[in-house]
Amino acid sequence: MKLTINGKEHTVADSESATPLLWVLRDHLGLVGAKYGCGVAQCGACTVHLNGTPVRSCVTPAAAAAGKAITTIEGLGNAKGQLHVLQEVWIEQDVAQCGYCQAGQIMSAAALLKQNPKPTDADIDSALSGNLCRCGTYIRIRKAIHTAAARLNGGTAV
Amino acid sequence: MRISPDGTILIYSKGPEIGQGIKTAFPLIIAEELDADWTQVHVQQAAINPVVYGRQSAGGSRSIPASWDQLRTAGAAARSMLIAAAAREWRVPVEQCQAEKSIVIHPGSGRQLSYGALAEKAATLPVPDEKSLRLKERKDYKLLGTRVSGVDNRAIVTGQPLFGIDQVLPNMRYAIFEKCPAVGGKVKSANLDEIKKLPGILDAFVIQGTGKVNEVMPGVAIIANSTWAAFSAKRALKITWDETAASTDSWSDWIAQAQELSRKEGSTSLLSTGDFNKAAADAKFVEGYYRYPFVAHAPLEPQNCTAWFHDGVIELWAPTQTPEAGLAAVAGVLGMPQEKVVVHQVRAGGGFGRRLINDFMCEAAAIARQVGTPIKLTWTREDDQLHDFYRVGGFHAFKGAIDKSGKLVGWSDHFITFTADGQQPTSGGDLRPDEFPAQLLPHVHLTQTMLSLKTPTGPWRAPRSCSIAFAIQSFIHECAIVAGRDHLEFLLEIFGEPRWLKEGDPYALNTARAAAVIKLAAKQAGWGKALPKGRGLGLAFHFSHAGHFAQVAEVSVDANKKLRVHKVTVAGDIGPIINLSGAENQVEGCVIDGFSTALGLELDIKNGRIQQTNFDSYPLLRIAHAPEVAVHFIQSDYTPTGVGEPAFPPVAPAICNAIYNATGHRVRSLPLSGEGFNV
Ligand code: FES
Ligand code: FES
Numbered sequence: 113m114k115l116t117i118n119g120k121e122h123t124v125a126d127s128e129s130a131t132p133l134l135w136v137l138r139d140h141l142g143l144v145g146a147k148y149g150c151g152v153a154q155c156g157a158c159t160v161h162l163n164g165t166p167v168r169s170c171v172t173p174a175a176a177a178a179g180k181a182i183t184t185i186e187g188l189g190n191a192k193g194q195l196h197v198l199q200e201v202w203i204e205q206d207v208a209q210c211g212y213c214q215a216g217q218i219m220s221a222a223a224l225l226k227q228n229p230k231p232t233d234a235d236i237d238s239a240l241s242g243n244l245c246r247c248g249t250y251i252r253i254r255k256a257i258h259t260a261a262a263r264l265n266g267g268t269a270v
Numbered sequence: 271m272r273i274s275p276d277g278t279i280l281i282y283s284k285g286p287e288i289g290q291g292i293k294t295a296f297p298l299i300i301a302e303e304l305d306a307d308w309t310q311v312h313v314q315q316a317a318i319n320p321v322v323y324g325r326q327s328a329g330g331s332r333s334i335p336a337s338w339d340q341l342r343t344a345g346a347a348a349r350s351m352l353i354a355a356a357a358r359e360w361r362v363p364v365e366q367c368q369a370e371k372s373i374v375i376h377p378g379s380g381r382q383l384s385y386g387a388l389a390e391k392a393a394t395l396p397v398p399d400e401k402s403l404r405l406k407e408r409k410d411y412k413l414l415g416t417r418v419s420g421v422d423n424r425a426i427v428t429g430q431p432l433f434g435i436d437q438v439l440p441n442m443r444y445a446i447f448e449k450c451p452a453v454g455g456k457v458k459s460a461n462l463d464e465i466k467k468l469p470g471i472l473d474a475f476v477i478q479g480t481g482k483v484n485e486v487m488p489g490v491a492i493i494a495n496s497t498w499a500a501f502s503a504k505r506a507l508k509i510t511w512d513e514t515a516a517s518t519d520s521w522s523d524w525i526a527q528a529q530e531l532s533r534k535e536g537s538t539s540l541l542s543t544g545d546f547n548k549a550a551a552d553a554k555f556v557e558g559y560y561r562y563p564f565v566a567h568a569p570l571e572p573q574n575c576t577a578w579f580h581d582g583v584i585e586l587w588a589p590t591q592t593p594e595a596g597l598a599a600v601a602g603v604l605g606m607p608q609e610k611v612v613v614h615q616v617r618a619g620g621g622f623g624r625r626l627i628n629d630f631m632c633e634a635a636a637i638a639r640q641v642g643t644p645i646k647l648t649w650t651r652e653d654d655q656l657h658d659f660y661r662v663g664g665f666h667a668f669k670g671a672i673d674k675s676g677k678l679v680g681w682s683d684h685f686i687t688f689t690a691d692g693q694q695p696t697s698g699g700d701l702r703p704d705e706f707p708a709q710l711l712p713h714v715h716l717t718q719t720m721l722s723l724k725t726p727t728g729p730w731r732a733p734r735s736c737s738i739a740f741a742i743q744s745f746i747h748e749c750a751i752v753a754g755r756d757h758l759e760f761l762l763e764i765f766g767e768p769r770w771l772k773e774g775d776p777y778a779l780n781t782a783r784a785a786a787v788i789k790l791a792a793k794q795a796g797w798g799k800a801l802p803k804g805r806g807l808g809l810a811f812h813f814s815h816a817g818h819f820a821q822v823a824e825v826s827v828d829a830n831k832k833l834r835v836h837k838v839t840v841a842g843d844i845g846p847i848i849n850l851s852g853a854e855n856q857v858e859g860c861v862i863d864g865f866s867t868a869l870g871l872e873l874d875i876k877n878g879r880i881q882q883t884n885f886d887s888y889p890l891l892r893i894a895h896a897p898e899v900a901v902h903f904i905q906s907d908y909t910p911t912g913v914g915e916p917a918f919p920p921v922a923p924a925i926c927n928a929i930y931n932a933t934g935h936r937v938r939s940l941p942l943s944g945e946g947f948n949v
Contacts, residue, residue, distance in 0.1 A: 139444070149571070154886055209289035209620075209856070212620060214427060
């Protein structure tokens with residue numbers, strides 16, 4: 113089975129085709145940015161993109177990702193190693209507490225901004241409704257997404 | 271710390287980082303006194319070495335107060351050595367030199383030398399006597415009190431391997447450990463042969479354990495070549511448990527028993543001052559019976575530990591709040607000397623008190639010794655919910671007495687709690703005689719009854735206060751209503767004259783600081799402003815973990831009990847702030863955690879088994895329901911204290927008091943969802 117992750121092709125044993133993508137990324141390929149939080153699509157810590165759409169990799173069999181472009185937090189920035197604007201704002205605004213949920217939050221936010229460059233609070237709430245933050249950083253997450261959106265749209269930071 | 275010739279400053283952060291921001295706050299204190307250029311500071315987690323570092327644990331919001339002087343002194347000592355090195359170089363008196371942003375300057379001649387250039391020489395000078403050091407005054411701070419982004423933020427947002435669960439060692443195996451869902455069950459038999467034949471499974475075996483919940487309970491370990499193989503085999507695992515000594519605890523039985531008991535006085539007296547009955551006889555009399563449930567810590571990163579037993583040594587990579595205690599526990603369980611146990615600190619995906627107890631380290635150690643290769647033990651979310659040290663539930667039968675002038679003069683509480691050993695309240699389930707407001711009122715009568723339990727309990731964010739504050743601060747509001755008084759005025763009156771109940775002790779209530787935060791929260795929230803029907807403001811105060819915090823919640827409730835918490839205004843006094851961004855983040859997190867817990871979190875226990883095993887039945891708050899939070903600190907000149915906990919306790923009562931003011935519905939039992947509220 114061949115998986116294209118962050119633009120690079122990886123070969124994974126066919127025997128892992130039913131293994132959730134999360135564990136293939138973490139245990140087989142050493143990409144640990146996507147996190148395990150619940151295993152049942154409740155927390156969003158494992159969020160990655162398949163062809164730009166956010167999915168919960170803990171319940172996505174690896175085979176379902178074959179032939180699609182998989183993007184993880186490690187590959188969200190550009191090929192030159194530049195951070196995605198969300199990552200930049202996340203650092204500037206000190207969003208994280210423990211940080212465990214944040215890769216998933218950012219992946220959900222990145223997918224949102226791609227299809228909706230000017231999200232309202234309600235848009236953010238709905239796009240990130242699947243991402244739990246046990247530490248309670250929701251207020252900063254919302255603000256950071258607005259700031260990133262403004263920056264992407266060429267406006268000034270909020 | 272280490273200063274390199276190129277000017278980079280490496281500071282070792284001594285304690286565990288669990289999301290409270292200490293890995294940024296500790297180095298910031300050193301950097302302030304060092305007059306370091308913060309952009310050149312790098313931070314690494316220190317090795318466990320209490321001889322060098324002193325206290326290396328995270329709990330009780332004590333990291334800052336316990337390390338404040340030590341870290342300031344360390345920074346100031348290094349700074350004075352750097353200045354001394356420069357003064358020597360220039361052959362001028364040290365008094366003529368000063369430091370700024372990693373540079374020593376001699377203003378008289380305009381000469382400058384960077385810390386990088388001076389480091390080597392400075393390191394050879396004697397470490398100055400602590401008493402000779404002059405620490406900065408608050409007005410001279412350049413870093414402390416500003417907003418500084420966390421030192422691990424870049425690694426976090428790019429998915430670097432920071433956390434315990436991210437650790438990988440060469441030749442590492444993956445382990446799970448299955449225990450009886452009712453605590454105390456022993457393994458009678460298990461389908462180990464079947465399990466060993468499953469794909470990716472290397473071994474499966476029974477561990478009898480030490481029989482102590484904080485060490486290793488009996489169970490079955492499965493060793494696999496990946497986490498998923500281990501998780502899959504866990505589902506196929508069939509264990510017959512011997513439950514002779516296992517828990518049969520039942521939450522609904524306890525609710526019924528407590529209700530019955532609440533009509534009487536408690537069997538033990540905790541505090542009796544004045545004469546409550548006499549005071550109550552010629553006063554207005556108020557009664558209220560309150561209840562709060564057991565809850566889980568549910569850190570988003572489940573318990574895990576990587577362990578490697580080799581050459582007579584065991585090494586562990588553990589997301590723990592108490593690495594030193596974990597080291598000792600592992601040594602005890604394996605019967606090894608402590609010098610043969612090495613604990614590496616890793617970032618923890620949330621703590622909340624769960625990782626004060628190191629059962630997961632002991633399990634990993636026991637498995638690693640048997641396996642011989644490095645192993646990573648990962649708990650499933652279900653394991654984490656089933657095998658926690660829960661925040662204990664509790665019940666309060668209150669009576670209040672209000673004199674003719676409308677003043678609260680008498681306070682009585684029959685506290686119904688739990689005991690594991692038949693002697694003492696279980697961890698987190700004690701009511702202290704100095705709990706607010708008992709020590710401020712003339713007639714107080716506190717009694718206690720304990721129900722026996724086997725369910726393990728432990729410290730949970732702001733232990734005791736996190737639950738008791740809901741009951742106490744709601745009941746004070748009830749008393750204010752019966753007295754026909756404004757809650758703010760009624761509450762302030764309880765504090766009386768400004769005084770520190772134990773001069774010099776940061777863990778003793780200071781009524782002046784209390785009154786100040788209450789007034790500030792009320793003012794900032796617009797206390798007394800006109801609000802539309804169905805909308806209300808609610809006030810609560812609590813003092814815990816050396817922090818004085820008051821909050822005002824603004825809520826609205828519709829006819830279908832749909833609740834919206836619009837805004838929570840927080841005023842707190844924890845002395846000078848170290849990292850303003852970190853402190854505000856903790857307060858925002860406390861408010862969201864406080865609402866989340868009050869709204870929907872409750873564990874049901876049936877036949878010793880926790881019923882809520884994942885987030886579908888244990889519904890943490892989601893982003894759409896997060897209220898706006900306004901944070902106001904009174905930066906007093908007292909010793910700085912922690913902020914991870916004390917902002918939590920006032921949240922639930924502030925919201926519940928607001929619900930009363932919006933609707934007339936008094937919430938006497940949590941969670942709110944159990945009372946029919948929804949969001
Ligand atoms: S781990 Fe995938 S949603 Fe929680
Ligand atoms: S920052 Fe800890 S779970 Fe979100």
